[in-house]
Amino acid sequence: MKKFVNDPKNYVAEMLQGLALANPQTLRYVPEYNLIMRADTPSDAKISIVQGSGSGHEPSHVMSVGKGMLDAACPGDVFAAPPTDYVVETIKRVASPKGVLLLVNNYTGDKMAFEMAEEFAEAEGTKVRTLYIDDDVSVQDSTYTVGRRGVAGNFFVMKAVGAAAERGAELDEAVRIGEKVNSVTRTMGMALTPCTPPAKGSPLFELPEDEVEMGVGIHGEPGRRREKLQDADEIVRELLGAVVDDLPYASGDHVALMVNGLGGTPLSELYLLYGLAHRQLGDRGIDIRRSYVGDYCTSLDMAGASITLVRLDDEIAELLNDPAETAIRVF
Amino acid sequence: MKKFVNDPKNYVAEMLQGLALANPQTLRYVPEYNLIMRADTPSDAKISIVQGSGSGHEPSHVMSVGKGMLDAACPGDVFAAPPTDYVVETIKRVASPKGVLLLVNNYTGDKMAFEMAEEFAEAEGTKVRTLYIDDDVSVQDSTYTVGRRGVAGNFFVMKAVGAAAERGAELDEAVRIGEKVNSVTRTMGMALTPCTPPAKGSPLFELPEDEVEMGVGIHGEPGRRREKLQDADEIVRELLGAVVDDLPYASGDHVALMVNGLGGTPLSELYLLYGLAHRQLGDRGIDIRRSYVGDYCTSLDMAGASITLVRLDDEIAELLNDPAETAIRVF
Numbered sequence: 001m002k003k004f005v006n007d008p009k010n011y012v013a014e015m016l017q018g019l020a021l022a023n024p025q026t027l028r029y030v031p032e033y034n035l036i037m038r039a040d041t042p043s044d045a046k047i048s049i050v051q052g053s054g055s056g057h058e059p060s061h062v063m064s065v066g067k068g069m070l071d072a073a074c075p076g077d078v079f080a081a082p083p084t085d086y087v088v089e090t091i092k093r094v095a096s097p098k099g100v101l102l103l104v105n106n107y108t109g110d111k112m113a114f115e116m117a118e119e120f121a122e123a124e125g126t127k128v129r130t131l132y133i134d135d136d137v138s139v140q141d142s143t144y145t146v147g148r149r150g151v152a153g154n155f156f157v158m159k160a161v162g163a164a165a166e167r168g169a170e171l172d173e174a175v176r177i178g179e180k181v182n183s184v185t186r187t188m189g190m191a192l193t194p195c196t197p198p199a200k201g202s203p204l205f206e207l208p209e210d211e212v213e214m215g216v217g218i219h220g221e222p223g224r225r226r227e228k229l230q231d232a233d234e235i236v237r238e239l240l241g242a243v244v245d246d247l248p249y250a251s252g253d254h255v256a257l258m259v260n261g262l263g264g265t266p267l268s269e270l271y272l273l274y275g276l277a278h279r280q281l282g283d284r285g286i287d288i289r290r291s292y293v294g295d296y297c298t299s300l301d302m303a304g305a306s307i308t309l310v311r312l313d314d315e316i317a318e319l320l321n322d323p324a325e326t327a328i329r330v331f
Numbered sequence: 332m333k334k335f336v337n338d339p340k341n342y343v344a345e346m347l348q349g350l351a352l353a354n355p356q357t358l359r360y361v362p363e364y365n366l367i368m369r370a371d372t373p374s375d376a377k378i379s380i381v382q383g384s385g386s387g388h389e390p391s392h393v394m395s396v397g398k399g400m401l402d403a404a405c406p407g408d409v410f411a412a413p414p415t416d417y418v419v420e421t422i423k424r425v426a427s428p429k430g431v432l433l434l435v436n437n438y439t440g441d442k443m444a445f446e447m448a449e450e451f452a453e454a455e456g457t458k459v460r461t462l463y464i465d466d467d468v469s470v471q472d473s474t475y476t477v478g479r480r481g482v483a484g485n486f487f488v489m490k491a492v493g494a495a496a497e498r499g500a501e502l503d504e505a506v507r508i509g510e511k512v513n514s515v516t517r518t519m520g521m522a523l524t525p526c527t528p529p530a531k532g533s534p535l536f537e538l539p540e541d542e543v544e545m546g547v548g549i550h551g552e553p554g555r556r557r558e559k560l561q562d563a564d565e566i567v568r569e570l571l572g573a574v575v576d577d578l579p580y581a582s583g584d585h586v587a588l589m590v591n592g593l594g595g596t597p598l599s600e601l602y603l604l605y606g607l608a609h610r611q612l613g614d615r616g617i618d619i620r621r622s623y624v625g626d627y628c629t630s631l632d633m634a635g636a637s638i639t640l641v642r643l644d645d646e647i648a649e650l651l652n653d654p655a656e657t658a659i660r661v662f
Contacts, residue, residue: 002523002540002634004563004600006607014563015599018606022622058598192333209333232335232345263597266632267389267659268346269335275349276337291353293658301597303333303632327624328598 001201008198012055033089036062037072047165048094051103054079059328060297068324069162078197079219081109087117099127099171105150106134131178135187137246138215138223152260152297153185153308163322186243189306191216195299218299236276239307251285258308263298332532339529343386364420367393368403379425382434385410390659391628399655400493410550412440418448430458430502436481437465462509466518468577469546469554483591483628484516484639494653517574520637522547526630549630567607570638582616589639594629
C-alpha cells in the first residue's frame with residue numbers, strides 16, 4: 001500500500017485534524033464524536049443541516065461544512081456508517097428551534113444509524129426530518145443498499161437545501177426542495193482502478209490492466225459489468241447514455257453537468273471528459289447551464305469518474321447560484 | 332495505460348476544449364495557438380500577465396487564468412515547452428500599453444521559448460519583463476534545468492503579481508513583488524508512484540512497491556534519493572526539514588503553508604499531511620497564517636505531494652488575500 005498514513009487506525013482522525021487546522025476561522029473538529037461543525041454559533045433563525053456517511057469520499061461531506069452548505073458532518077470510519085450516538089450528539093450540537101434536516105445517502109448502514117438518531121433526537125424534543133439521496137442509476141439494489149445508491153449527485157442536494165436554509169426556508173420547505181433536486185438528479189460512474197482502504201492495506205477488488213468496472217459504487221461495489229478499456233468518447237457515451245435515458249433528460253432541458261473525479265484521476269483527464277460530455281449533450285439538444293469539474297465525491301484513491309446531470313428549473317438554478325463558503329470551491 | 336483519453340495526440344487540445352466549455356463566460360480557447368485567455372477584453376489600465384509551461388501540471392497554468400491571476404496561459408504539449416511563436420501570439424493578444432509580465436518556471440526549454448518570444452515582442456514595440464520561478468529546494472541542477480526547478484510555489488507568485496496587477500501596479504513594481512515572493516518561497520515534493528504521459532503509454536520511471544522518490548521533480552525527474560516508504564509523519568518531517576532549513580524559516584516567522592497533491596493523491600491524504608505539517612511547524616515556532624490544501628501543480632496522475640512555505644510580510648499577505656476568479660478555487 002502506497003499512501004500517506006501513520007497508523008491506519010488514526011487515518012480519519014488525522015485527516016479531520018488537518019481539515020480543522022487548515023480552516024481555523026470556519027471549522028471546528030470535535031474529536032470525541034468525530035464531527036466537523038461550523039465554528040460560528042448556529043443561528044436560531046435558520047434550520048440546521050447535517051450529513052454523515054463513511055469517510056473516504058472527501059470532500060464529501062466534512063469539507064462541505066460551511067455557510068450555505070452543511071452546519072455539521074459526522075463521518076464514520078472509512079466506508080463505515082457513523083455510530084448512532086455520534087449522530088445524536090451532532091444533531092444536539094447544531095439543533096435549531098426551526099429544526100434539523102438530516103441528509104443521508106441511501107446505504108443500509110447509514111440509514112439505520114440516522115433513523116435511530118432521528119428517534120432519539122425527536123424524543124428529546126428536536127424537530128428532525130431526514131432526506132435520502134439515491135442518484136446512482138447503475139444498479140437497482142447493491143451490496144450495501146436496498147434501492148439505488150447515493151453518490152456524487154448528493155452535492156446538488158446539499159447545495160440547494162443549504163442555500164434554501166440561508167434564505168430562511170422552513171424545515172418542510174427544505175425537504176420539498178431537497179426531494180425535488182434528488183428527483184431530477186442522476187449519476188453513473190466507472191472505475192479504472194480499485195481503491196485501497198488504509199486499514200485493509202490492499203486493493204478492495206482486482207481489475208485486470210485492460211478492464212474497467214462500469215457503474216462502480218463509491219465503496220468499490222460492483223456496477224453493471226466489466227468491460228475492456230475504451231476511448232474516453234466511448235466511456236462518456238456509455239455513462240451519459242445511462243444517465244440521460246434514466247430520468248429521461250430530453251432535448252430542450254436545462255441541466256447542470258458534473259464530471260466528478262473518484263480521487264486518483266487528475267484534473268486534466270476530468271476536463272477532457274467534461275468537453276466530450278458537453279458535446280454529446282449538445283448533440284442531444286440538452287442545454288448545459290452550470291458546469292462542475294473536480295473531485296466532489298471520491299472513493300479514496302480510485303482512478304475513475306462519474307457523470308451527474310441535474311434538470312434545472314428556475315428555483316434549483318437560483319439556489320445553486322447562491323454563494324457558499326466551504327473548504328472547497330462549490331460554485 | 333489506464334487513462335481517460337482518445338487519441339493521445341489530442342490529449343491537451345481536448346482538455347483545453349473542456350476547460351473552455353466549462354467556463355464559457357470567463358475563458359476563451361484559441362486552438363490555433365493552443366492558448367487559454369480571459370474572455371473579457373484586456374484592460375489597457377492594467378499590466379498583462381502570461382504564464383506558459385508544459386501541460387500535465389493542471390490546474391497550472393491554464394486553470395489559473397482569470398481576474399486577479401493570469402490574463403493568458405500558453406501551454407505546450409505534455410511536459411514540453413510551448414513553441415516560441417505560440418508564446419509570441421499569446422503576448423500579442425493580451426498586450427497592454429502598461430506592459431506584459433511573463434512568468435516562467437525555471438526549465439531550460441521554457442526559458443528558451445520565452446526568451447525568444449520576449450525578443451520578438453520587444454522588437455514589435457511591446458514592453459515585456461520576464462520573471463523566473465525556482466522554488467524547488469530538492470536539487471541544485473536537474474535533468475531539465477540549470478539551477479533550481481520551478482514547482483508548486485509558482486502559485487504564490489501568480490497570485491501576488493495577479494493581485495498587484497488588478498490594483499494597478501506598474502510593470503517594474505509587479506516584477507519587484509514577484510521576485511520578492513519567489514525569494515521567500517520554498518518547496519519540496521516526493522513521489523509515491525510514477526506518472527504516465529498519455530503519448531508514452533507507460534510509466535515515466537519505475538518505483539519498487541516499497542520505495543518513494545524523495546525530492547522528485549514535476550516531470551518525474553530524479554530527486555535527492557530513493558528510500559523506503561515511511562510513515563506520513565516521517566515524510567513530512569523530511570520534506571519540511573529540507574524546506575525550512577533552506578531559506579531558512581525561523582521561529583516567529585509568519586508563513587503560508589501549502590500541501591499540494593501531484594495528481595493521483597486524494598484530498599483525505601493531503602489534509603492528513605497538512606495536519607502533520609501544521610503541528611511540526613508549530614513545534615518550530617513558525618506561525619501559519621494562510622493554508623492551501625489541494626492540487627495546485629500536478630504531474631499527471633502521479634501519487635505524491637509537495638510542501639511549500641512562503642514567508643509572509645504585510646504586502647505579500649494582503650496580495651494573497653485579494654479575491655481572484657478562476658476555474659479553480661484560489662484563496
